[in-house]
Amino acid sequence: MGGHVILFPFMAQGHITPFIALAELLHRRWPELTITIINTPRNIQSIKSSFPDPIPTIRFRSLPFSPSDHGLPPNTESTAGLPFHKFLNLFIASESLRLQFTQLLHQIIIEDGDRLPSCIISDYFLAWTVDIAEKLNIFHSTLITSGGYGTAISFTLWLHMPKLPAIETQSLSLPDFPEINIHWSQLPRQLFVPDDNFVSKYSSFLQRQTLHCFKSNAILLNTVKEFENTGLSMLEKLITGVPLFSIGPLLRQPSPPSSLSLSLSSSSSCVEWLDKHSPGTVLYISFGSQNSINASQMMELAAGLEASEKAFIWVIRPPFGVDVTGEFKLDQWLPEGFQERMREKKQGLLVHAWAPQVEILAHESISFFLSHCGWNSVLESLSHGVPIIGWPLGAEQFYNSMFLEEVGVCVELGRGNREKMSGVKVERERVKKMVEMVMSGGEKGVEMKKKAMEISGMIRGALMEVNIEGGLGSSLHGLDEFCNLVFSKLD
DSSP states (O other), X not given: OOOEEEEEOOSSHHHHHHHHHHHHHHXXXXXXXXXXXXXXXXXXXXXXXXXXXXXXXXXXXXXXXXXXXXTOOTTOOSSTTOOGGGHHHHHHHHHTTHHHHHHHHHHHHHHTTSOOOSEEEEEGGGTTHHHHHHHHTOEEEEEEOSOHHHHHHHHHHHHHGGGSOOTTSSEEEOSXXXXXXXXXXXXXXXXXXXXXXXXXXXXXXXXXXXXXXXXXXXXXXXXXXXXXXXXXXXHHHHSOSSOEEEOOOOOOOOOOOSOHHHHHHXXXXXXXXXXXXXXXXXXXXXXXXXXXXOHHHHHHHHHHHXXXXXXXXXXXXXXXXXOTTSOOOHHHHSOTTHHHHHHHHTOEXXXXXXXXXXXXXXXXXXXXXXEOOXXXXXXXXXXXXXXXXXXXXXXXXXXXXXXXHHHTSEEEOOBOSOGGGOXXXXXXXXXXXXXXXXXXXXXXXXXXXXXXXXXXXXXXXXXXXXXXXXXXXXXXXXXXXXXXXXXXTTO
16 A cells, blocks of 8 residues: 555653554554655654554654743743643643644645545644634544543533533532542642642633534544443444544553663563562552652552551652652651661662553563553553553543443542542552552452453453454454545545
8 A cells, every 4th residue: 555644743752652552553554655744853762662663654743842832841842841830831832833834734735746645644632623624624643642532521521611610519410421420629720739830721722622623523532442342332323424543552662661670670670570479469559640649659669568468569740740860758648667677678679760560560570550551551461461540640541440330440549649529538548458458369350350351361362463353353354444535535
């Protein structure tokens, strides 16, 4: 299959990684297809480094971007290390790329002998690109990097935000899905910022992108059809007349930090430590690369883990409200002598900065994953048959946790990292009881593990050339259908 596909991810690692995985998937399926990945200069530099062996048909183009023009710290071109209150600046700044993106498209068209790209696949947060594609008569698709269920709830919230009842009420019935009630603590934390102008701008941005998304020629989802029937049905109810294609899981091992010696040391020490533990006996803990729990929650979690006497490996970062890239202060944020006791008893390993998450989840010693329920982490965990203890912190993570609980592969320990907005107060006794409940061989933990292994088969089979039933995996089939649609429009 010839042709040229443009990929434009949003400037955040959790969004860039699925786009890189999509580029690799497209290349494996159609080696002759030209793929151009577009982003700001620093992100392009990072994306290029993800391809240690250059692939001639995968190209990279940069868009000029000046962080200081948008009130962003110097050299900031992504959410990495960006304080929460500055996220809105980056979102608004992404819309300012409209002119640069249009000019680059015209340049690409000229370089390709006046041939139009076959398709533009943009991130949901960059769905404004649909207007440019429409003007140039280029097929446009939005890639939603999260799951169907969480996305459907997020969409209905942003579309109906002015019509929602006051947030002081304990629960909300969703306008498009009255059968679903969400607690006020599961609303996006952006709505709780004591700045009406901030809330208005944030809501307006997401509402604009949602409406742009609905104008796409097709929508791609980083999920698996068999796993997310409910979420996909919900999206189909919201988005009429636009075909949806499940093409997940779009996964790959995220790039380690720039310090290679640190990453290699971290990776080897994690695996060596896990090798010393029996199968299914270790809890893995990580709240993602962008977030953390608050200081008092961190103290309670540590105390509860110690009391449970269960082994754990914890990727730990400074608490919420502190520079996530800053120095970790053991004496302030953890019980006195905690790290030393855990090391001496071989009960716990604290990993600062970075850990090879995919490698850890694949290790036979891992039993459960205490996670913020970010979608990439959910797919990585379940693809390895590891059930989840949920502690969602923001965005659609609250709804991912809801969905996973309904499916039977998650129990929710905590919710949020702001004391006044947390729907569940996490105390050490609660941590101890929940960890023991799922990791002591009881019925609940056994059932969750069984369900997770079943879902693992679905996720792994979705991208197989020949799945367990002898046919093409559902996500490969979805990708084939999508490409057939794209190229049928060119005939």
